[in-house]
Amino acid sequence: MHTTALVLFSGGQDSTTCLAYALSRYERVETIAFDYGQRHSVELDARLNVLREIKSAFPQWAARLGEDHLLDLSVLGKVSETSLTRDTEFKMEANGLPNTFVPGRNLLFLTLAAAVAYRRGLQVLVTGVCETDFSGYPDCRDDTMKAMQLALSLGMDQRFLIETPLMWIDKAATWELARDLGGTALVDLIVEHTHTCYLGDRTHRHAWGYGCGECPACALRSKGYAGFSASLNKASLPAG
Amino acid sequence: MHTTALVLFSGGQDSTTCLAYALSRYERVETIAFDYGQRHSVELDARLNVLREIKSAFPQWAARLGEDHLLDLSVLGKVSETSLTRDTEFKMEANGLPNTFVPGRNLLFLTLAAAVAYRRGLQVLVTGVCETDFSGYPDCRDDTMKAMQLALSLGMDQRFLIETPLMWIDKAATWELARDLGGTALVDLIVEHTHTCYLGDRTHRHAWGYGCGECPACALRSKGYAGFSASLNKASLPAG
Numbered sequence: 001m002h003t004t005a006l007v008l009f010s011g012g013q014d015s016t017t018c019l020a021y022a023l024s025r026y027e028r029v030e031t032i033a034f035d036y037g038q039r040h041s042v043e044l045d046a047r048l049n050v051l052r053e054i055k056s057a058f059p060q061w062a063a064r065l066g067e068d069h070l071l072d073l074s075v076l077g078k079v080s081e082t083s084l085t086r087d088t089e090f091k092m093e094a095n096g097l098p099n100t101f102v103p104g105r106n107l108l109f110l111t112l113a114a115a116v117a118y119r120r121g122l123q124v125l126v127t128g129v130c131e132t133d134f135s136g137y138p139d140c141r142d143d144t145m146k147a148m149q150l151a152l153s154l155g156m157d158q159r160f161l162i163e164t165p166l167m168w169i170d171k172a173a174t175w176e177l178a179r180d181l182g183g184t185a186l187v188d189l190i191v192e193h194t195h196t197c198y199l200g201d202r203t204h205r206h207a208w209g210y211g212c213g214e215c216p217a218c219a220l221r222s223k224g225y226a227g228f229s230a231s232l233n234k235a236s237l238p239a240g
Numbered sequence: 241m242h243t244t245a246l247v248l249f250s251g252g253q254d255s256t257t258c259l260a261y262a263l264s265r266y267e268r269v270e271t272i273a274f275d276y277g278q279r280h281s282v283e284l285d286a287r288l289n290v291l292r293e294i295k296s297a298f299p300q301w302a303a304r305l306g307e308d309h310l311l312d313l314s315v316l317g318k319v320s321e322t323s324l325t326r327d328t329e330f331k332m333e334a335n336g337l338p339n340t341f342v343p344g345r346n347l348l349f350l351t352l353a354a355a356v357a358y359r360r361g362l363q364v365l366v367t368g369v370c371e372t373d374f375s376g377y378p379d380c381r382d383d384t385m386k387a388m389q390l391a392l393s394l395g396m397d398q399r400f401l402i403e404t405p406l407m408w409i410d411k412a413a414t415w416e417l418a419r420d421l422g423g424t425a426l427v428d429l430i431v432e433h434t435h436t437c438y439l440g441d442r443t444h445r446h447a448w449g450y451g452c453g454e455c456p457a458c459a460l461r462s463k464g465y466a467g468f469s470a471s472l473n474k475a476s477l478p479a480g
Contacts, residue, residue, distance in 0.1 A: 071318055075311050077356045103358040103396045104351055111347045115319045118343040138397035147391035154387050156343045163280035 002161060004028045005124040006117040008109055009068075011047035013194045013209075013221060014128035014166055017174055019054070020181040021165045022126045030122060032069040032113050036076040042202055044070070046195035053189050058182065069116055076102050082220055106139035107148060114152040123161060125152075130166040142167055151240040170230065171224025179228075196221045242401060245364040246357040248349055249308075251287035253434045253449075253461060254368035254406055255412055259294070260407045260421040262366045263301040270362060272309040272353050276316040282442055284310070286435035293429050298422065309356055316342050346379035347388060354392040354400055355408045363401060365392075370406040382407055411464020412471065419468075436461045 005022040009015045022029045033047055047068075052105040055062040080102045106129060114126050129140035138144060142164070150161045166174055178186050190209070195202070197211030197218050204213055208225035211218040245262040249255045249271040255357055262269045287308075295302040320342045346369060353365050369380035378384060382404070389402045406414055418426050430449070435442070436452030438460050444453055448465035451458040 071315050073315055075313055075315070075352065078311055079352065079359070103355045103398075104392065105355075107351045107391060107395045108348070108355075111344055111351055112315065112319065115343045115345075115348075119319070141394065144391065144395040147387065148392050151347060151384065151387035151391040152344065154381065155347045155379040155384040158343075234412040 002026065002123045004122045005126050005163075006113055006120065006122040007031050007032075008125065008127040009033055009047060009050075009111055010128075011043055011045075011050055011194060012128075012196050013171075013178075013190050014130065014174060016050050016103050016163055016190050016194045017178045017181070018126045018128045019050075020061075020178060020186055022124070022163075023054070023058070023064055024181050026124065027064060028066055028122070029064050030066040030069065030120060032071065032116055034071050034073040034076075034109055034112070036073040042200040043195055046193060049193045050189070057185055057189060063178050067120075071116075073108065073112070076105065076108070104139050106137070106146070110162070111152065114156060117160065118158060122187050123159075124163055125160055126163045126165070128166050129164055130169070132166075132168060132170045170227070171220055172227030173226035174187055175224055176231070191225075242266065242363045243455055244360040244362045245270075245366050245403075246352055246360065247271050248365065248378055249273055249287060249290075250368075250461040251283055251285075251290055251434060252368075252436050253411075253418075253430055254370065254414060256290050256430055256434045257418045257421070258366045258368045258405055259290075260301075260418060260426055261403075262364070263294075263298070263304055264421050266364065267304060268362070269304050270306040271307065272311065272356055274311050274313040274316075274349055274352070276313040282435055282440040286433060289433045290429070293433050297425055297429060307360075311352055311356075313348070313352070316345065316348070318350050326443055346377070347384070350388050350402065351392065354396060357399060357400065358396050363399075364403055365400055366403045366405070368406050370409070371405055372406075372408060372410045410467070412467030415464055415468035416471070431465075456472060 005026040007015065007019045007022050007029060009019050010033055019023065019029070019031065023161060031051065032227055033044070035044065051065070055065060068209060105147060110125060110127065117123070117125060129145065131141055145164055147160050153159045163175065175187065177188055192209065194209065196209065198215040199212045201212040202210045202212060206222065207229070208222050211221065213222065245266040247255065247259045247262050247269060249259050250273055259269070259271065271291065275284065291305070291308060295305060350365060350367065357363070357365060364387055369385065371381055385402050385404055389400060393399045404418065410415065415427065418430055432449065434449065436449065438455040439452045441452040442450045444450060446453060446462065447469070448462050451461065453462065
């Protein structure tokens, strides 16, 4: 029924796995990301590197991979300015969400993605949001995604499907999904070319990829990879 | 229960009436609009003129009227570029929607408004969307607004109320609502300072305000004012 997709693709491990997921099942796949003054251009570089490497290593997917869209969303910086903050600052901190939290950021991403999908004739929106590792963000929750599917489908008078292949799996299972979709070639590509580290560190190399190894994003990626490796080693033990 | 509101305020007749509606019932009211390369800076000028005139003519409202927010949304221009258009162009024309249609534009406006409302501690989003006069736009429909209220409330983990005081009334009734809220002083203010004309015409003055008098927006405003005037004259006839 669905043959075309637009993947919200940031160049990280999660969205690269989502891209592989979409390429494995849809005939035409495009990608989209948003430039809003990210901490490091390293993230935007990683996107292009991953796209290039996928085209080179997976010819069957290269034929399906279409345009990449990068939209300027500097308005996000404006919304997160402290000058815009009133008495909610305290509440946000009580929530455990950081000061720079832009409420509903993913709703904006999805709405813009749907607008582009509409104009490009794409049916499915694939996003790597996940409740398992990062339930602090309400705009990543499953309830939110389902409400957004309704709002977008009604608001554009065209049905969209929002797919969230990572919603209920942890980071170890995300590595496993990548292996199932593209074998060790995809796992290696993700290790080498995707970017996760909050500090933009591309100098320290670990088994799970580049990064400072200390920030929450590195910790999560590292722990997930360790779980994935352990299950691999277990699976490769001789039976009996 | 609700005491604060953020009004999506473009400087036109509809959103000015919505602003008066909010000022008549909420203790603190702020305004927001989006700069995305509108046809004429006349629209952005009209906003500031209307705010200034309201503060001057309605002291009881002036005390409630807080900050005005103008967010850059030039990304909309990017989304509406024809380069982004694929095979949906034909379908959009069959829909009767113009080429420059940005699908889901109001969803973006509402999402950004909710993000600002979250940070400013405002509860109600007031928007002048209306099915009566302009049902062609799916992102103005009542179903869409209700789905968006769910998506925004879930996605920001804070309840928002989307109010649409004009949803089911026509342009004549919108003039009547303005009179009920602020008397003839508000009607006169709307005639003189709000802007509607698609061509940005501020040289031709009519009973209903400035405009070319020919474009669809002028035609709608003029027809609504005629209906409003007729009902006024009827009401003022001696009984019997």
